[in-house]
Amino acid sequence: MQKYLSLSYLGSVSALGVATCCVLPMTMLLLGLGGSWLAIFGKIAAVSYYVLAISTALVAVSWLLSHQRGSLPKLKCWLWGTTAMTGLAWVVVFYEARINDFLIMQM
Template identity: 60%
Template sequence: MKTYLGLSYLSSFSAMGVASCCVLPMAMMLLGFGGSWLAVVGAIAGAAYPVLILSTALVAAAWLVARRRGTLRSLKYWLAGSTATTVLAWVLFLNEAGINDYLISRM
């Protein structure tokens, strides 16, 4: 079960990184951390959708495996954290235009 739990967290945080690929550069520029290195982040944008789908599938698989093995009671908080991170990644991804507009208005 530890493998599935580790994969669910790894996928959740990678989904968070991919989902923030367009918001993060704007936030960094707003904080004064600009530079040409921010262009590297744009290369990740094309992989956002598949990574988010894979992350969601791995988190769902972790829930199912925990339920089948009877360890859901002891792992529910860990799995809930992984699920919350994946949901936050989806929210960032789906609302990136609005978030970027807000950050631009703050410049």
């Protein structure tokens, strides 16, 4: 079960990273950490929905397997953590334009 929980966290962290691919460069520019290396984030944005979908599937499988194996009471806090991270990633993706507008206004 630990393997599935690790996959769930790996999927959630990668989803959160991909979701911030367009917000993170704006934040870094705001902090003065710009550069040509920020162009990499454009390539990541192309696959963001796929990574988010895979992450959501990994979290769902982790919930299902922990329920089937009877380890849900022990892992419930960890699973809620992965669910919250993946949910935050979806929120960032859906409100990306508003977040970027806010960051631009801070410049």
